[in-house]
Amino acid sequence: MTVPTALPIVQAPMAGGPSTPELAAAVAGAGAFGFVAGGYLTPDVLRDELDRTRALTSDPIGVNLFVPGSRAPDPAAIGAYAARLRPLAEELGAELGEPRWEDDGFDAKIDVLVSAGIHTASFTFGCPAPEIIARLRAAGVRVVVTVTDVGEAEIAAGAGADGFVVQGAEAGGHQGTFDPARRNETPLAAALDSIASVGLPMIATGGITTAGDARAALDAGAVAVQIGTALLCTPEARTSVPYRRALLDRTYEDTVITRAFTGRWARGLANPFAVEHSDAPGGYPEVHHLTRPLRAAATAAGNPDVPNLWAGTGWTAITAEPAADVVRRIGADL
Ligand SMILES: Cc1cc2nc3c(=O)[nH]c(=O)nc-3n(C[C@H](O)[C@H](O)[C@H](O)COP(=O)(O)O)c2cc1C
Structure with a gap:
């Protein structure tokens, strides 16, 4: 092939x-x-x-x-993560999503x-x-x-x-x-x-x-x-404006492998959310659904500190x- x-x-x-x-x-x-x-x-x-x-x-x-994949191994850990994210959700004027499996x-x-x-x-x-x-x-x-x-x-x-x-x-x-x-x-x-x-x-x-x-x-x-x-x-890519800017302006210095956004390991720019919550519990797609409204609200507000900004090590x-x-x-x- x-x-x-x-x-x-x-x-x-x-x-x-x-x-x-x-x-x-x-x-x-x-x-x-x-x-x-x-x-x-x-x-x-x-x-x-x-x-x-x-x-x-x-x-x-x-x-x-x-x-x-299978359901999240520890739903209580996802509940605790949700509690940790509540102040940020309030700050962003967003509701946390329902951590559902599908x-x-x-x-x-x-x-x-x-x-x-x-x-x-x-x-x-x-x-x-x-x-x-x-x-x-x-x-x-x-x-x-x-x-x-x-x-x-x-x-x-x-x-x-x-x-x-x-x-x-x-x-x-x-x-x-x-x-x-x-x-x-x-x-x-x-x-x-x-x-x-x-x-x-x-x-x-x-x-x-x-x-x-x-x-x-x-x-x-x-x-x-x-x-x-x-x-x-x-x-031709539909990459959001704050995401593009963070990549081209080098807003963050490095990339990091984190579970913060979706409960699955992924590499992205080391913005504050990726770094502060890199020890987030496993559980995809539950954590993806939980954090999605926060990421969407931040992107809509032009704020690159909260969304997932996936990027590989060759990004510079x-x-x-x-x-x-x-x-x-x-x-x-x-
Ligand atoms: C923004 C973004 C979204 C991605 N979405 C998918 C996807 O939907 N399916 C998939 O198999 N891989 C996905 N990947 C991973 C790529 O297939 C590939 O492994 C990765 O981009 C290679 O590393 P590089 O970004 O350094 O080129 C995604 C990667 C990025 C950067």
Whole structure:
């Protein structure tokens, strides 16, 4: 399996705002592989996003989904976290959300993918059941599973996946670890090195924002690189204004891996919320729903101190160029 594009570059699916049909189409137009981010969307909205993407490009595209996990192990800890957040909610004039579990409409979205004529389905947060992978493959869809270590890669290979997105600890956004309690600290190069033994094609992701980063990942055995943070400030991404500004103005000095926002480990800019609550309890999507109104209220007020500002370790190299220029710059040595 190689990518069906001129350049071995894949646009990371970025749920929660940044991914747009315009971004997928611009990336595809520059010779890379575009993705629709299906996480958080209802099945109907996912269908609309696919239609809108199809109206902008006839190139092969992928769709990414979140694999549902189990309920939060310690609801009382989430209650205590809610109590801790109450003063901030009052300050922001927002109500805390209900910390509810749901499966992100997973089965209905699989039905959408089976009939959508897409090239690839990618998954994060776990591995779909072998029956689901077989159903997608029978419909002509390649299946790629995000993995962070050899154990996860062996499970995905055994379930019938065509390949992996190998995610290093440098990555912006959520870690794709199958066990949400496990915090991934393995750098991309080491992950590629060990997962190569499983023998399926690897798409490398995490911290890739320059041509040199991309070249190194291909030299380490990857068939392609998947870039997320590098595209966040492009005009085609729907990244909020305070998020963009924090990235480009370097409002915060570093990135941090935190559970503060969603109850799942994720890397983002080290703003006060990420740092002060990095010991937040596990529990995705319960904690995501709990904090969401606070993050939305702060974003609406132009305040970058509270929202999740996902970013990988390569964030200081990013620019506000059009997506096609970013793709060409990162692909210059490939
Ligand atoms: C804002 C943002 C949203 C993301 N959303 C998703 C997603 O919906 N699904 C997914 O599989 N990965 C998601 N990721 C992770 C990317 O697939 C990828 O692992 C990561 O962007 C790679 O690191 P980089 O950001 O340093 O390029 C997201 C990353 C970011 C930065």
